[in-house]
Amino acid sequence: MTRFDSLFRQAVEALQAQDRRRVLRPMTAAGGARFERPDGACLIDFSSNDYLGLSQHPRLKERAADWALRYGAGSGASRLVTGTRLLHEQVEGRVARLKKTEAALLFASGWQANASLVPALARLSSEQMGAAPLVFADRLNHASLHQGCAAAGVRQIRFRHNDLDHLEALLKARDSDPGLKLILTESVFSMDGDRADVPGLAALAERYGAFLCLDEAHATGVLGFQGAGLASEAPEGVHLIMGTFSKALGGMGAYIAGSRALCDWLINSASGFIYSTALPPAMLGAADAALELLPDLDAERTRVVRHGETLRQRLHEAGLRTGASSTQIVPVMLGEAATALSVAARLEADGMLVAAIRPPTVPKGESRLRITLSAAHTEDDVQHLADAVVRLCGVA
Numbered sequence: 001m002t003r004f005d006s007l008f009r010q011a012v013e014a015l016q017a018q019d020r021r022r023v024l025r026p027m028t029a030a031g032g033a034r035f036e037r038p039d040g041a042c043l044i045d046f047s048s049n050d051y052l053g054l055s056q057h058p059r060l061k062e063r064a065a066d067w068a069l070r071y072g073a074g075s076g077a078s079r080l081v082t083g084t085r086l087l088h089e090q091v092e093g094r095v096a097r098l099k100k101t102e103a104a105l106l107f108a109s110g111w112q113a114n115a116s117l118v119p120a121l122a123r124l125s126s127e128q129m130g131a132a133p134l135v136f137a138d139r140l141n142h143a144s145l146h147q148g149c150a151a152a153g154v155r156q157i158r159f160r161h162n163d164l165d166h167l168e169a170l171l172k173a174r175d176s177d178p179g180l181k182l183i184l185t186e187s188v189f190s191m192d193g194d195r196a197d198v199p200g201l202a203a204l205a206e207r208y209g210a211f212l213c214l215d216e217a218h219a220t221g222v223l224g225f226q227g228a229g230l231a232s233e234a235p236e237g238v239h240l241i242m243g244t245f246s247k248a249l250g251g252m253g254a255y256i257a258g259s260r261a262l263c264d265w266l267i268n269s270a271s272g273f274i275y276s277t278a279l280p281p282a283m284l285g286a287a288d289a290a291l292e293l294l295p296d297l298d299a300e301r302t303r304v305v306r307h308g309e310t311l312r313q314r315l316h317e318a319g320l321r322t323g324a325s326s327t328q329i330v331p332v333m334l335g336e337a338a339t340a341l342s343v344a345a346r347l348e349a350d351g352m353l354v355a356a357i358r359p360p361t362v363p364k365g366e367s368r369l370r371i372t373l374s375a376a377h378t379e380d381d382v383q384h385l386a387d388a389v390v391r392l393c394g395v396a
């Protein structure tokens with residue numbers, strides 16, 4: 001206890017009063033998209049991002065264990081000190097082949113990659129173009145991209161979500177301004193499950209000389225040829241592809257893929273790369289195995305897509321709104337934070353774990369359930385969830 005604790009308590013109580021308090025809840029993964037709570041209750045998991053069920057795949061677990069046993073628990077230092085192993089280069093090679101880029105660079109997490117990339121590109125703009133960058137960002141971008149902009153001290157020029165006409169108007173208005181023009185967006189939006197028009201973005205980037213950065217955290221593994229993500233819809237048109245091993249790839253860590261020159265610059269400028277310890281062998285082993293498996297997982301990709309379609313159809317028939325979702329992420333729009341919390345609690349009482357997403361993660365008045373589907377779910381799991389959501393949301 002310290003004499004500052006009353007400040008912390010008051011701050012948390014203020015969040016509680018707005019239904020915005022967050023708490024940690026331990027769970028044990030039980031396989032088959034199930035979690036076990038400490039009281040022994042078994043819950044079907046509709047809340048994690050393990051879209052292909054790979055976090056429990058024997059090949060990932062074995063390689064993680066094997067590489068830890070052979071190479072050690074940690075990497076000991078930043079990649080630029082003594083942290084670089086052949087294993088890092090092997091995994092980077094696999095990422096670059098998947099993404100069809102010249103090179104790739106690993107980061108400890110997706111958050112870290114995004115928080116580092118904007119400052120690195122901002123520095124490039126200042127040093128090489130003599131002016132700060134102009135950052136055109138989708139309004140619904142992930143918090144880590146906002147963090148990167150804040151760290152770089154850039155004021156974002158935000159375009160309406162997935163509205164390429166608005167983006168074009170903003171690009172046109174600043175066409176003659178100096179500095180690197182960056183377009184920052186996700187390819188599948190984490191809280192909405194909708195997709196960006198990647199060929200359209202690439203065409204705008206080309207027309208206005210902008211550098212297109214695509215966060216493929218939720219697309220990689222699930223969408224695109226062999227799970228390569230949506231950048232594959234515009235080969236050559238995306239200049240930087242960021243993705244993670246922490247979602248469909250079942251492990252932890254992230255990467256930025258692009259040209260060799262881009263990766264060389266990031267090695268020299270991305271603070272989350274330079275000043276952070278290299279990914280450890282176990283995590284590299286899991287990533288390596290996931291990347292090896294990915295081309296053979298078409299059946300899993302098809303299953304997860306079908307689960308999304310089944311669920312959306314059932315919810316729409318019952319009059320529920322799922323926004324523009326067209327992927328394995330299905331939001332159920334409920335409006336008030338208290339409603340989302342109460343429906344999530346009742347689903348949990350019925351044995352299903354679904355996240356209630358509230359501000360500031362989503363805009364005020366847009367609280368929702370965020371349902372995530374996995375190839376590890378059975379059709380019965382999805383039907384069971386749909387029945388419960390329809391019943392609890394009171395529109396059946």
Ligand SMILES: Cc1ncc(COP(=O)(O)O)c(C=O)c1O
Pocket residue numbers: 109110111112114142144186190215217218244245246253254
């Ligand atoms: C779109 C997006 N980008 C980046 C991240 C961060 O990735 P990580 O969990 O690996 O830090 C997330 C994860 O929540 C995300 O949803």
